[in-house]
Amino acid sequence: xxxxxxxxxxxxxxxxxxxxxxxxxxxxxxxxxxxxxxxxxxxxxxxxxxxxxxxxxxxxxxxxxxxxxxxxxxxxxxxxxxxxxxxxxxxxxxxxxxxxxxxxxxxxxxxxxxxxxxxxxxxxxxxxxxxxxxxxxx
Numbered sequence: 001x002x003x004x005x006x007x008x009x010x011x012x013x014x015x016x017x018x019x020x021x022x023x024x025x026x027x028x029x030x031x032x033x034x035x036x037x038x039x040x041x042x043x044x045x046x047x048x049x050x051x052x053x054x055x056x057x058x059x060x061x062x063x064x065x066x067x068x069x070x071x072x073x074x075x076x077x078x079x080x081x082x083x084x085x086x087x088x089x090x091x092x093x094x095x096x097x098x099x100x101x102x103x104x105x106x107x108x109x110x111x112x113x114x115x116x117x118x119x120x121x122x123x124x125x126x127x128x129x130x131x132x133x134x135x136x137x138x
Contacts, residue, residue, distance in 0.1 A: 005051035007103060012090075015060025015083075017068035034072035047077050053102040058083040059091050059109075064135030074137035081137040084109040 014021040018034045037043045056070075056079055063069040064083030074081040088109045095106040 005054070006049050007051040007054045008105075009050075009054065009056045010059060011056065012059045015058065015063040015069065017062050017065040020058065020060055020063055020069050032069075034067075034069045037069070037072040038076050043073075044076070047079075050077065050079055053080070055080040055082065055103065055105050057081075057091075057094070057105065057107055059088070061087045070135065071137055082107045083135055083137075084111070085135050086111045 011020060013023075019031050021031045023030045032040075032043075056073055056077075058064070058070050058073070058081065060083075062085060064071075064085040066085070070081045070083035073079070082105060086109065088111055090110055092108045092110045094108075097104045097106075
């Protein structure tokens with residue numbers, strides 16, 4: 001591993017296919033878009049702090065959808081990105097394996113099967129939850 005470099009990042013927030021939000025997801029000022037990742041100098045500067053084989057896990061709804069936020073991080077930072085392409089109530093488990101070639105992560109998200117997801121009220125109905133694997137860009 002590279003000395004003094006970040007090898008793992010966990011981003012927790014609200015999301016959609018093309019956006020990731022911290023805090024109040026109704027305020028655009030707290031939002032990072034897929035285009036911010038490709039155009040933003042701050043995001044590009046992040047690369048110099050990341051180890052060559054680092055992993056970013058994005059724990060938010062739908063950011064793993066094809067062509068979206070997680071894929072943009074993968075394409076512009078060149079790191080492994082794990083996210084879900086479903087509406088999620090969060091990570092169920094992270095399995096970590098340390099190997100000679102680096103750290104490997106297997107992530108499982110909780111997915112709501114409730115047909116009514118009410119983001120403006122900040123939560124899910126009382127529907128059952130199921131577990132699903134992650135979309136893995138590497």
